[in-house]
Amino acid sequence: MEKPSTSARGWRDFLRDRLYIGGTWVPAEGGAVIEVTDPATGGSVGQVPDAGAVETELAVAAARAAFPAFAALTAAERAGMLHRLADLIDAHGPALAELLTREQGKPLAEARGEVGMSAAYIRWFAEEARRVYGDTIPSPWQGRRLMVTPEPVGVVGAITPWNFPSSMLARKIGPALAAGCTIVAKPASQAPLSALAWGVLCEEAGIPSGVVNIVTGDARAIGGVLTSHPDVAKITFTGSTEVGKTLLRQAADSVKRCSMELGGNAPFIVFDDADLDQAVAGAVASKFRNAGQTCVCSNRIYVQSGIHDRFVEAFSRAVEALRAGSGLEEGVTLGPLIDEKAVVGAEAFVADARAKGGRVVTGGARSKGLFFQPTVIADASAAMDFAHEEIFGPVAPVFRFETEEEALRVANDTRYGLACYFYTTDLGRAFRVSSALRYGLVGVNEGVITTEVAPFGGMKQSGLGREGSKYGIEDYLDQKYVCFGGLEERKAADAII
Secondary structure (H helix, E strand, O other), X not given: OOOOOOOOOOHHHHOOOOEEEOOEEEOOHHHOEEEEEOOOOOOEEEEEEOEOHHHHHHHHHHHHHHHHHHHHOOHHHHHHHHHHXXXXXXXXXXXXXXXXXXXXXXXHHHXXXXXXHHHHHHHHHHHHHHHOOOEEEOOOOOOOEEEEEEEEOOEEEEEOOOOOXXXXXXXXXXXXXXXXXXXXXXXXXXXXXXXXXXXXXXXXXXXXXXXXXXXXXXXXXHHHHHHHOOOEEEEEEEXXXXXXXXXXXXXXXXXXXXXXXXXOOEEEEEOOOOOHXXXXXXXXXXXXHHHHOOOOOEEEEEEEHHHHHHHHHHHHHHHHOXXXXXXXXXXXXXXXXXOHHHHHHHHHHHHHHHHOOOEXXXXXXXXXOOEEOOXXXXXXXXXXXXXXXXXXXXXXXXXXXXXXXXXXXXXXXXXXXXXXXXXXXXXXXXXXXXXXXXXOEEEEOOOOOOOOOOOEOOEEOOEEOOEOOXXXXXXXXXXXXXXXXXXXXXXXXXXXX
């Protein structure tokens, strides 16, 4: 198969100001638009349609019409389409990364990594399309054969966040198409341009019209249609726990299958026997990636007393070395927050900590525009808001603990259960602690652990289902049991004389 041309394209070549529905680009009813701005500069990046229920109904109809023919394709045919899509993402990675940085703000190096991860998810599920196996069950009856065959669930409604505007779509489009489903995707309004670029890529990859549809605009109206429409079989959502609960309630009336990747409150535990340099590097990577705006960022850093002071000193030095600025500038390691609400939220966490005895070691304030200083707060306590709430910003509170039992108790004392991390050189402790932590993702001596080959998802109020890995396609498939009877040899009836 020929690789796509790598002829130079700029980020503007992937800009679209229309919805992608049924293989065509259409405006919102009445021509309403949403302005997309660069959070680093405040300048305009582009406009997208401000669509609602009417356009979403059209998208669902297009997906429903495309479903029978797409589901009937062979696994190899769907895999080929997905491989072409992954090749296109790789070929145009620099332009797609620049577009992502301009609308979302993360450093260009991180944007390139996200685009690369998008291609990796699509390529993984291209191969998984060929590995959707059924079963033959030993029959308890003579003359019967029992078979289980997986079938695509149907039309999928996907709602994705602004913090990873490309890879979150890849995690949903990849398994949906691999399974034979069609999809209607609704990206977040703060960073929708990377999602519309997927429409351009799907067109060029030869994915049939109506298989992938992208609708931007009113979250409440679009989500309302997706969760209530009788032709939508599944909802997949990445975002806050509060919004996830609302979508689950809305989807309950039509008993839709739901997968939810929701909020987190990740503990990062450093035991006395940890490698200090390794733990500091892991904490910086885990906490400050995407300016702390990820659901798997370390939210609470617990450090055992014997190493606590040395960790705070070394960690603070490493944080002070981070360089904030526009993600397009060389050497920048920390971008802006997504909007004013996010900055105000970070300020509130710091003010609350100060009022309750927290000590700001470095940072602690807005610098300019939507930039917030990378912050370390020592003497953190359970009374502070960030001990119980997700921070979603570059604020790193450090708590002191004494024993392993205490660390496990405070780490698990949350309604969330998405990601957690801990550092130790004690092999026995590594197994004990990883077993006792009630989280879907556990990093042992590693601060960044996400990969397309491993399952991503949480426990408790952090969600339902898994994305990535061999488990990621299961939520897009129904299992059909078929009992074949009358297989025994039949003898002719005796002639009646």
